[in-house]
Each structure stands twice: as structure tokens, then as C-alpha cells.
Amino acid sequence: MNMTNRSTFKKKKRRKRALMWVLLPLLLIVTSATVYGAFLVNKAANVAETSKKDLERGEKSEKREKAVNPKYDNISILFMGVDDSSTRKMGSATRTDALILATLNEKQKTVKMVSIPRDSLVYVPVEGKEDKINHAHVFGGVEGTIETVEELFDVPVDYFVKMNFEAFIDVVEALGGIEVDVPITFSEQDSKDRKNAIHLTKGLQMLNGEEALALARTRKIDSDIERGKRQQLVLEAIIKKGSSVTSITKYGDVIEALGDNITTNLRFGEIISLHDYATSGQKLQVQSLHLEGNDLWLPRGYYYQLNEEKLKEISEILRSHLEVNTVGERAQTDAYAKTKTDSSKQ
Secondary structure (H helix, E strand, O other): OOOOHHHHHHHHHHHHHHHHHHEEEEEEEEHHHHHHHHHHHHHHHHHHHHEEEEEEEEOOOOOOOOOOOOOOOEEEEEEEEEEEEEOOHHHHOOOOOEEEEEEEEOOOEEEEOOOEOOOEEEEEEEEEEEEEEHHHHHHHHHHHHHHHHHHHHHEEEEEEEEEEEEHHHHHHHHOOEEEEEEEEOOEEEEOOOOOOOOOEEEEEEEOHHHHHHHHOOOOOOOOOHHHHOOOOHHHHHHHHHOOOOOHHHHHHHHHHHHHHHHEEOOOHHHHHHHHHHHOOOOOOEEEEEEEEEEEEEEEEEEEEOHHHHHHHHHHHHHHHHHHOOOOOOOOHHHHHHHHHHHHHHO
């Protein structure tokens, strides 16, 4: 080999080495991402399997002509926060402490959410009379709550996600906390019912799991409507943090946090379909809707009387967002109309 060829050979060798040092880290990153992705998929599939709870009604709401698919259709999800934890084992008598109905428009990649005050006086089909909406879970469980919400808004409830206090705290902790503009200064008990254990001041700040739960739970400082707004603030913050690129490495912890503390009728494939909302290339738009009403004292106790006009307005917004057949007036059963008349006489 002459000097010229030897020089050329050495240059090619150096270039190959340089290229190897550039490609090797990239290869490791890609391989790691693939392995991590497979790990997450497997982990999520296992959690989804143990958390899955089919509804007795079957795959579709009675307000649907056919079952929906989150990948192609507009859907609704009812988020249910139950008043339950390791220190509060209430069994079948567990009430819903938070109810948020979310509608998702697949083409627009938009979400509309409405909180339902826990003391709202509504028609509860499983009881056959008007009662507080959080009692629907006591008498009819998940099915009874879904049926009540469908009756209230005249919209199909396709899916539900039920979570207890411990899952809520663990999810926020797994995400590394959430950023929330706390609207009011207050003190609240923690998940172990220790009085005034949590103190938050008004303003934008990072909240840990216990603080986020306190913000969502506190109710004696103002009204159930304001409480609902705070719950939506927390849920929006969780969605925002969970859909950010920086949270990808935390998904494993989030999935593990859900564990045995969550139940849903979403299948694993349907859950994966919802990821499109976060990776569609456009900023996820979440709109909060708010019911209105007034305090109502009846001989049997305190209730929150919803404003019918506002209820009708929100019902039509949700129906339009879901693109289901709209109606001129919100559907009400004869039993609902009758009990409403009876209530006004008490």
C-alpha cells in the first residue's frame, strides 16, 4: 500500500469512528425509547385489565343507536371521585364526592367539562324520585350514577372513570405535582381527616397530591358551584401536565399509581385512542361549563336547586359538541315532572 492509499484509508477509518460515536448514542436513545414504550404498553395493559368493569347495560348507552369508538367518534366520559380512602371504608354506601362530565369532539380535539354539585336535587331513576345526585351511587352504584347524569343532561354517557382519594393523590404525585392558579386562600383537612392540615394561599403555584385534593374537596368556604370550578381547575391541570412531553418518563409511575384505586369501562385500546388528543399537533382546548342554582331547604334537609334555564343551555352545548340529535326541549320523564311538582309543594 503506497503512502497516498494509506492516508486515504486512515481518513475513512477516522470518519467511521466519528460516525459510530454519533450514531451509538442515538441508537441507544431510540432503543431505550422503544423498550420503555413497550414497558409502558405492557404495564398499562395490565392495569387496564384489572381496572376494567363492564356495565350491565352493555357496551352502549340507551341514548346511542350504536356503540362508539374513541378513535373515530365523539364520546363522553363521566369522572367520578368517590368519598373513600384507607381511612374511609364505606362499602356500598360510598357517595360520589365529585362528578365531572366531559365531552370529547374527535375532529376538533376539544373537550367540554361540567361539574355537578354533589347536593344537586335531581331525579334519580334507581330511586324513582328526586334526591341528592351523590346518593345515586349509594343506591345504584356506577350504573345508577350514569343513568342519573344521562337523565339530567339528556346526553349519552359512554364511559366512566371512578377514582378514590388515594388514586387522585398518587397520580398528582407521580406527575411531579401540578401547576394551579389557586383562586382563594383556605385551610382544609387532608386525606386522613386531620383538621386544617393543608393551608393554601391564593395565586399560581405547584401543588402536591394532598394539596390538589384539598383544593378539589374544600366546600365550606363558599358554594358547591365554586367547588365545582375548583375541581375543573385541578382536572385541567392534570390533563395539561399529563399531555406534556416532559411527563413521558413519568407515565410508568402514573399507571402504577392508578393500580387498584380506579375502575373504568374503557378498554386498553380505547384508552390508547385518547392519546391522540394530546398528540394531534394542536393545543388541546378545554372549556369549563358551569351550572347555576340556589340553596334549597326542604323538611328532609339541604339541597342545591339547579337553574333550569342554565341546565337546558348546557345540555344543548354538550349535545352539540357530541353531535347527537338536538331537541328543542330537554327530555324529562313523567316521573321527573311529577316529583318536581311535589318538591315545590314541600
